[in-house]
Amino acid sequence: MDLLLLRSSPGFSAVRFFPRYPSPPPLRRRLFIVRLNLPFPNEKAKYHRELEAAVVVVERACRLCVDVQKSLFSDEGQIVEKKDQTPVTVADFGVQALVSLELSKLFPSIPLVAEEDSGFLRSNNLVDPVVRAVSDKIDEESLSHDDVLKAIDRGGKNAFAMGTKPATYWILDPIDGTRGFVRGSPALYVVGLSLVVEGEIVLGVMGCPNWVVDTSYKSTTDAQGYKNSSPGMGIIMVAHVGCGTWTKRLKSILDSSTKISSEWTRCFVDDWCLVSDARFCIPESQTWESLPLSVLYNARIDDDDVGDKEIRLLSAFCGSLCKYLMVASGRASVFILRARSEKVIWAWDHAVGMICVHEAGGKVTDWKGSELDLAADQVERRSICPAGGILVTNGNIHNQILEMISSISTVI
Structure with a gap:
């Protein structure tokens, strides 16, 4: 794969980027060729x-x-x-x-x-x-x-x-x-x-x-x-x-x-519209019983044969990004993580997963429904501070789960 490099500008655009607004200036004047086909023009x-x-x-x-x-x-x-x-x-x-x-x-x-x-x-x-x-x-x-x-x-x-x-x-x-x-x-x-x-x-x-x-x-x-x-x-x-x-x-x-x-x-994310039909992922370091939805549902691990008041829980994969990948590819419906005061939530464990899920049709917020703030630490951009925890879903059942979490007031 060949790269052709020319000189770059020392500066960077200061225009805040939103997809619905006019495009910002180019990130740099560097020209290079990567012989790689992307899936879109x-x-x-x-x-x-x-x-x-x-x-x-x-x-x-x-x-x-x-x-x-x-x-x-x-x-x-x-x-x-x-x-x-x-x-x-x-x-x-x-x-x-x-x-x-x-x-x-x-x-x-x-x-x-x-x-x-x-x-x-x-x-x-x-x-x-x-x-x-x-x-x-x-x-x-x-x-x-x-x-x-x-x-x-x-x-x-x-x-x-x-x-x-x-x-x-x-x-x-x-x-x-x-x-x-x-x-x-x-x-x-x-x-x-x-x-x-x-x-x-x-x-x-x-x-x-x-x-x-x-x-x-x-x-x-x-x-x-x-x-x-x-x-x-x-x-x-x-x-x-x-x-x-x-x-x-x-x-x-x-x-x-x-x-x-x-x-x-x-x-694309999956199209389940009921929490009871969804497939859940949780962190390897956390248990279903430590999460608020455990008050309403029991979990059955890797089992499609779930009954009333039960949900499907996929075996824990190592790391957070695997769970985002599962949701973005439609293999899982929900990834839910509880924030803990003794454990820092790092930006690199979530940033790339956030855009992959979003562009696949899903949604990512904290447990109060707010978008995750990558500038939460204001200086280094290394940690984030979601209220209660992080909720990643197919979008269809996002508000349902937020309402369930909110109804159990002691968890936030």
Whole structure:
């Protein structure tokens, strides 16, 4: 895939972007060619160049993840623990370095908000394997330790301060669902990248290497079909404001000899209109009994045969973005998460999922019905503070669930 780069402008448009208003000035004067077909005409997508670049880098990041995962279980030195006890792998830092390096070359004026910083990497003697992993996927003759560490820190907490005004920046979750990554196939994990322009999410790309595409999906139990899947699986999901949400098979990242279709398929949320018919997802760290709807419904896990006052609950997938992907693709109807005072809700765990669900016809709010505020922390754009929790639905049953939550006044 060839990139042709010319010079870029140092500045950025200060026009707040809304789809229904006249288009803002171009994000930059940089010209580059990405030989990639998007599922919609370029003239309909204001940020098609940014989306094309995001697709390319997320595909490369998925390849990096697959390669590192293959060696993960034969090299224990590449699995470590963060202070919050979340497993972190070389792939986690490698993806952030790869994405940061590529985007900084193409869009140097756009900051990056991402999960990791190099402090942990430096202190755990993991720089060498990260440099090797990134060097294999990037068009550079040689990468130094300093190149990779600086790239990681470009997305770190202290890289910049945006202030209180609407800002423009990339949001990256290098691996959402690192527990799933460490478990290996068939557990799901997602590489998630989105672009925010003057406070509004305008595009998003999610890559899920272990996802099995099954267009014949009918029931909740079929959603677990990835457990018996074969190499060559995986999808990439893209969304652009006003252009819908689409998926296609990832390139043959597991087996280069496998031929797969490169056709895009448009995604829509499911059309269930009753809460009792819906398929629910919840965080792996939470139980159904900890959520307000448990007062009204019991949960049956991965079972279509539900009775009165029961709902269908899909097995927990690692990470939040897998749940957004489930809702946006119509595999699930609802993802509900309860906010807890002791746990920060990070923007990168939700931003790309929000636009994918929205463009697929769904809805995302907090438990009071307000849109999620990406500028809640006002300076770093790293955390969000939803009232009560986050509710992601197909849109049809959103207000029904909000009313149920509101009726149980003690939960908010």
